[in-house]
Amino acid sequence: MRLKHKKIVPYRWCFTLVVRRYNLLCLIILVGCLTACTDFVEVDLPKNLISGESIYKDASTADSAVRAVYYQMRASGLVSGDGINVSMGLYTDELDYYLLDRGEALENYQNHTVRSDDLIVADLWNSAYAQIYTVNEIITNVENSLGLTLEDKNQFKGEALFVRSYLHLLLVELFGDIPYVTETDYLVNRNVKRTQRALVCSYIIRDLNLAVDLLPDEDISGERIRPYVAVAEAVLARAYLYSQQWDLAEEMADRVITKFGTLEPDLNKVFLKEASGTIWQFKPNADGNNTSEGERFIFVIGPPSNVALSNLLFEAFESDDLRQSSWIKEVSNATNTETWYHAFKYKERGNTDSSVEYSVQLRLAEQYLIRAESRARLDDTSGAQADINAVRNRAGLDNTTAVTLDELLDAILQERRVELFTEQGHRWFDLKRMGKAAEILAPIKPNWKDTHVLLPLPDLELTLNPNLLPQNEGY
Template identity: 80%
Template sequence: MRFKYRDTALYQCFFILTFRRCNLLYLTILIGCLTACTDFVEIDLPKNQLSGESIFEDALETESAIHGVYYQMRTSGLVSGDDLNVAMGVYTDELDFYKLDQGEALENYQNHTVESNDLIVTNLWNSAYTQIYTVNAIIAGVESSTGLTTEDKGKFTGEALFVRSYLHLLLVELFGDIPYITGIDYVDNKDVTRMPRALVYNYIIADLNLAVDLLSDEDMSGERVRPYAAVAEAVLARAYLYTQQWGLAEAMAGRVITKFGALEPDLNKVFLKEASGTIWQFKPNADGKNTNEGTRFIFTTGSPFDIAMSSLLFDAFEPGDLRQSSWLKNVSNTANTQTWYHAFKYKEHSNTDSSVEYSVQLRLAEQYLIRAESRAHLGNTSGAQADINAVRNRAGLNNTTAITLNELLDAILQERRVELFTEQGHRWFDLKRMGKAAEVLGPIKPNWKDTHILLPIPDTELTLNPNLLPQNDGY
């Protein structure tokens, strides 16, 4: 029987774990291998699975499994600081791609010629579902464990549920109707069908609410690198916003804001590892390393290696907006005849004596803007203005003049644009959900089509599982 690489890798891991007790390093390496193989191989379906093995009788080894998931999330796929941030930045009006004559994959995002065999699309889908399969195995193993304490079971399950829901949220926004995978049985998973977006969000919200109940209110890691209750609440606020449940979105964002308080006042400290407004971040795998984002975005001499900030984004900042000077940096050619800009939220693009920046996944400013948008829809004009102003005033700008609903929504979209650029695809998700994608991108993307509102399902997935048909419109 022939299996797709992600299933093959996962079940090879299950098979090995059935016959040997893994130490911490060994398990981490195994989980790291889940996305390493890109070929089809032939194996027999294993008789046993990870969920029933001794690995989950020990809290330290279970914790190693969780760490392995974060390692994969940090290094590849949807939340790694590369494909989603860069590809969707080029897809929108945030980034420009400068190697159009070299056949780079990003050219298709610049030109809006993405096809269903696109390598980035395939990686986004495969890496996410590999990570989802892994946390599902952890959930199953923890549930059946007789060696873990009730407290440990709750903590590990809460973390895994959070990861599962967060990855599905990103997938459904990119691809539309998708399968929501909750199990590890190959027979079931190989024939899954796509669920309507509304049903996917029902599962996302249910998992997040359960994660909130299971996770500790305290950041046990001390560096906000492991999910705790506020992390799940922050994503829950986003899920409510995306599903237009304004009252719930306002309440949940408000809960997070109450826990954290005011925004980090110094823009140059927002992306330092100890920044007060950081809700959740990824720690580098070695002290002295910094972020993938810094390495990817920063260039120091000559023309851009491949990407630079779009002039449209640079020009979008109001006069006096400190984010333009703090979070963008200019680089000129040798003759000083041409200037480009790169994202400079992260200031380090190489190793330092000790790590100074972690990769920020969730931060407080988004919660203020979620609450502002929810309040605007609920008719709470003064409340919406107050939240917008919290973000604007931190950037050195005067209070908003927006009053009507449409004015407030335009003001919020503007603040999200200049506050959250090159972070987790926010610009694309915002244009799409607020019905602005065609209006903004149509004039600047010659190949724009309204069907580009979704990415295609990878061809390889449709071949392996025809139940995922039909393909998204336009591909």
């Protein structure tokens, strides 16, 4: 089954508060049904819209509201299985698109012909801000609730703050200066202005630190599907790295590594739902379902029906790198004259008796590489080498020979490439922040322009809210 982006007309993300509350209520009812016990629970539909205050009178309905956010995130937008791991994989040197004659929007990412009226751009932007709106409403109502305990308030507010900061972090890396939205008043939101990237990053870090203070040390779900302290710390480590605060990035990554310990030794177990190195993951909407990433990336006959790993990525692995044999699978045509490759991190592309894979959002290997880069920038050569070697040795490779700062950074970029491919757009973010985008992509992308380091803001958003002007350069 081939998944593809919906062909929709771009829409303005900041609807009225009544509409958002109605949508949230529908999701609460849906999530409650999907996650209920085996006994069928009848839910009477409301005669009138339920107010936010009513939803947050007790922990069970508030909990459903929070879980509805993860349902939204898993289903669409930046961190969904069909999100930036596909579009930005095509934008770089990770993926190739095999339906170039079909006129799908993904073709523009392969060819670097993305325009400001691009449907995927509109979907990424609108979905993210719709989800941010939802968590902002959660924060407001949790704070004002008279029925929730302090412990419940801390849990729900901490989760919402984490989600808000995580989505803004991805948005600012894709679009540059963006609005940092904390309001639920649509009269305010419809006129928001863009905030300079550095200030957005400071807000992200502020919210993540607040989340660390509010969240529990342990995951309340038992399956690492709800944010807890280490989840916020893991994204904090990334945010500090992106903002070049090396000492703080090292400190946060070190905290997470200390809590989780060594990497999962078996590469074939890294993406199972019980994998020891998983920090945070999305659970499928029903038992027996697996990941949309598996559905998207795995194919069994060639030529591919949608996307495949690029030959450049396949050839980037050292000959004895076990990640190549464990996480990549080759498919040939009937005459064995052509070969294609697909990501095989997730092994399931359909239903199983019981779900065996969840969609991994954060995992331990990234933290080792964040700490390695931070240590390299701080002149801790032996510490950086040790972290690089932890990732390399797990893949069956010898210790790194990198010694100088430039050598260490090149080694880290290489390890990130072969460790984190097809995961949440890491390759694009790495090339961009390390100043390598033009060097790597210009020779293989004939339409490359230096202005492509940022995506355009959606045209309709600029028309409806001129405060978002000017458009990113080059569009």
